[in-house]
Amino acid sequence: MADDASTYDPSKYERPSVTVDVVIFTLYNRELHVLLVKRGHWPYEGYWAIPGGFVNMDEALEQAARRELEEETGVRDVYLEQLFTFGDPGRDPRTRVISVAYIALVRFDAQKLRVSDESTDVRWFPVRELPPALAFDHEKILEFAISRLRSKLEYTTLAFQLLPEYFSILELKHTYEQILGEKLDKGNFYRKIKEADVLEETTFMREGRGRPTRLWRFKPNRSDKQFVFRWREDRVESKSG
Amino acid sequence: MADDASTYDPSKYERPSVTVDVVIFTLYNRELHVLLVKRGHWPYEGYWAIPGGFVNMDEALEQAARRELEEETGVRDVYLEQLFTFGDPGRDPRTRVISVAYIALVRFDAQKLRVSDESTDVRWFPVRELPPALAFDHEKILEFAISRLRSKLEYTTLAFQLLPEYFSILELKHTYEQILGEKLDKGNFYRKIKEADVLEETTFMREGRGRPTRLWRFKPNRSDKQFVFRWREDRVESKSG
């Protein structure tokens, strides 16, 4: 924001590259998973990485995130939210790369994976069984994303993005337990979710071994509603750069 | 993160410029203020803007924020926190500019303002009396920063960064009131801040018209402490890009 009118020349300065990286979460087999791609080229060839790529000159950041996501993995129509911008010099051996990281949440059943020509493999990893080492500083980004997901879960309806249209209340509880990494009380969960008034009862039931369970869905105009699950003391986001 | 090893050429792609912009808050005259600079050149000549500038190739983002802050305003030794990255095409008429925005909190008494050669004026503005129009999309950034400041106030010890070393509990309460924009109950505030155990009593008193007031300071190792002031329903951050 600081240049002279007459002497301004866009090419005067050497510029960093700008990428978007997207940490994509889903719930699969009742466990939280994250999508990674296996790099086919230098640098970090053969390493798993968070999908992402360069931002085009005429493209908004979020738009770039959606495009890269679809190009590299086939995933589309996702909930997206900006996470943090990572820009330490040296995080990419090619050149100075500043990466705007996003979090995406998707319903597993809605997705078909696709391998792009940039990578040799695409896979969902359970967050508890990640590859030993990721490309670039992607471990840091991923850690940051998980921590943000946890904390936002408690004061937003974010978890709803991970579930199919119809689900039982105990499935929803299980989702919370997966992300928070701890058990929740059944009765209290029922009470809270009902009080929050964000769910709509359907006539559908699902049968299993015991008593059949009622299926619910999220109320259509839930955007203005706040579901505050719980207060927690550790609502701190670490800083990074 | 997606290029061929043999054909990779850093200069192949046209690149956006990357800047850092810093929204600096202080408490002055018992009111929340924000620091703006008056632009001396095209574009938006004569408009007030959030201080900021281009990121150097070998410099971390936060480091760039500190440098620009000191160069443009003389402000240093501040609490800094990344806010959001704004990157819509067209937000800067010169070229594609992606701006990583930061929030800074400073103690007013610790600062001497300085005007750089890029701008014609530097001034603290009360957040309730901002200039009618700001340069670029800086109104949006500023709004975002204020909203983030409000929400973080309630679950962090952020407000402490705005106060001098010694202060009374009612001054602290006043700071909260300024930022939250509402009155708080005196008794309840005393109770909460004492329970939180983040303050250290000093022997100093300050005299005024009525009963003198005791001065306190923040406990040295407060970094690991969490002061949770209150829960609020509207803890939602709007999205942007």
Place this chain on the structure above:
DNA sequence: TAAATAGTGTCTCTAAGACATTATGTG
């Protein structure tokens, strides 16, 4: 009727909010 899973009810305790009261200085 036993096992399995779904769903409800209730007791206790903490903490927030409202508001009343006491304390300690000055002119």
Place this chain on the structure above:
DNA sequence: CACATAATGTCTTAGAGACACTATTTA
């Protein structure tokens, strides 16, 4: 003493957590 401001105390209520209980299916 009157006034001004600082600081503490108390009552009520909402909500979180713990946990016991009831409901409805299949084998």
